[in-house]
Amino acid sequence: MIEVTYTNKYCQFSRAELVARLQANLSSHRFEHCVRVEQTALQLAQNLPNVDLEQVSIAALLHDYAKEVSDDRFLEVIKTNHLDPDLTNWGNFIWHGVVGAEIIADELKITDDGILTAIRQHTVGAPKMSVLAQLVYVADYVEPARNFPDVTYVRTLAQADLGAAVSYETKHTLSYLLTNNKAIHPQAIATYNAWVVGR
Amino acid sequence: MIEVTYTNKYCQFSRAELVARLQANLSSHRFEHCVRVEQTALQLAQNLPNVDLEQVSIAALLHDYAKEVSDDRFLEVIKTNHLDPDLTNWGNFIWHGVVGAEIIADELKITDDGILTAIRQHTVGAPKMSVLAQLVYVADYVEPARNFPDVTYVRTLAQADLGAAVSYETKHTLSYLLTNNKAIHPQAIATYNAWVVGR
Numbered sequence: 001m002i003e004v005t006y007t008n009k010y011c012q013f014s015r016a017e018l019v020a021r022l023q024a025n026l027s028s029h030r031f032e033h034c035v036r037v038e039q040t041a042l043q044l045a046q047n048l049p050n051v052d053l054e055q056v057s058i059a060a061l062l063h064d065y066a067k068e069v070s071d072d073r074f075l076e077v078i079k080t081n082h083l084d085p086d087l088t089n090w091g092n093f094i095w096h097g098v099v100g101a102e103i104i105a106d107e108l109k110i111t112d113d114g115i116l117t118a119i120r121q122h123t124v125g126a127p128k129m130s131v132l133a134q135l136v137y138v139a140d141y142v143e144p145a146r147n148f149p150d151v152t153y154v155r156t157l158a159q160a161d162l163g164a165a166v167s168y169e170t171k172h173t174l175s176y177l178l179t180n181n182k183a184i185h186p187q188a189i190a191t192y193n194a195w196v197v198g199r
Numbered sequence: 200m201i202e203v204t205y206t207n208k209y210c211q212f213s214r215a216e217l218v219a220r221l222q223a224n225l226s227s228h229r230f231e232h233c234v235r236v237e238q239t240a241l242q243l244a245q246n247l248p249n250v251d252l253e254q255v256s257i258a259a260l261l262h263d264y265a266k267e268v269s270d271d272r273f274l275e276v277i278k279t280n281h282l283d284p285d286l287t288n289w290g291n292f293i294w295h296g297v298v299g300a301e302i303i304a305d306e307l308k309i310t311d312d313g314i315l316t317a318i319r320q321h322t323v324g325a326p327k328m329s330v331l332a333q334l335v336y337v338a339d340y341v342e343p344a345r346n347f348p349d350v351t352y353v354r355t356l357a358q359a360d361l362g363a364a365v366s367y368e369t370k371h372t373l374s375y376l377l378t379n380n381k382a383i384h385p386q387a388i389a390t391y392n393a394w395v396v397g398r
Contacts, residue, residue: 171377171380174377175374175377175378178370178373178374178377178391179374181370181395181396181397181398182396183392183396184388184391184392186385186388186389189383189385189388190385192377192383193382193383196380197380197381197382198380199380
């Protein structure tokens with residue numbers, strides 16, 4: 001286990017306090033997923049220059065902080081915080097990232113834009129993603145409990161070339177949605193056009 | 200061959216004159232494709248109530264009228280006609296529909312919005328498509344020279360349920376683009392979300 005000691009640069013809570021807040025808000029299976037994503041993101045980050053492990057730990061731990069928030073509350077926050085009204089046409093899968101970041105900023109007093117953007121982008125990515133955002137996006141996809149045919153390959157790919165793993169994840173998630181006639185958010189296509197096309 | 204006599208309601212030219220204009224602007228293989236799309240759209244239209252065969256003939260014949268226009272001219276029309284500047288990020292595949300409709304309106308004096316919209320939408324569809332637009336979109340996909348594994352099935356589907364053929368075409372075109380790492384226009388996803396998801 002990689003345990004990062006927080007300096008209060010990004011968050012007024014210690015890691016233990018943040019973990020307690022997370023645990024209080026999530027069912028145990030999802031809480032454990034968040035810790036696995038944190039550990040996976042930290043492992044991937046160790047290979048990379050200029051990454052702040054404290055930022056990685058916070059963003060990865062909190063990426064699903066709002067996953068069990070009610071639809072009514074998300075719709076309320078969209079209205080109160082004057083977010084894009086088109087968001088109301090989507091559901092929990094989109095809201096827990098973009099709207100979740102607002103809730104996290106509010107409840108946990110996190111103001112660091114790098115962390116909040118990584119959380120916003122963890123569901124459908126973005127044409128431009130920081131290394132921090134890529135780490136959360138990919139760690140969420142390959143954490144140890146994930147199980148899909150090529151997962152071992154993608155774990156190796158993520159260690160060798162994080163951007164290539166972003167590309168793989170983007171393409172295969174879209175392919176899954178398309179095969180199953182599930183809604184695709186326009187930003188997922190913007191991510192695909194930037195990270196997959198011509199790569 | 201289904202030959203529609205024009206009444207000048209939509210176009211100042213006779214069908215023969217329009218065909219001559221089309222032929223002058225296209226290589227022979229593409230001109231012949233346009234005539235096949237017209238015939239296919241007219242055949243499909245014969246099953247449907249409240250469809251104006253003259254409108255179908257014009258829209259289907261002209262759908263690729265601008266397909267061999269130069270990139271420079273398309274870029275010029277985007278600028279002159281104040282079209283969405285994001286169009287400049289795309290290429291002939293998108294331009295010959297959306298920008299092509301402007302060229303058709305200008306050169307052939309076609310002002311009927313039903314016809315121009317069907318031409319605009321024939322490449323990536325739209326969440327809401329008129330029956331006319333669906334006819335051009337589907338006929339372009341299943342005209343007799345098209346050849347893909349399920350083409351016979353889709354031809355039968357198009358006769359039985361035009362909307363189901365729109366759905367099939369939308370999903371399978373996206374699947375082809377995704378498999379081949381080709382750019383996907385956001386409107387193709389809007390079409391997918393409207394015509395495929397939950398259908």
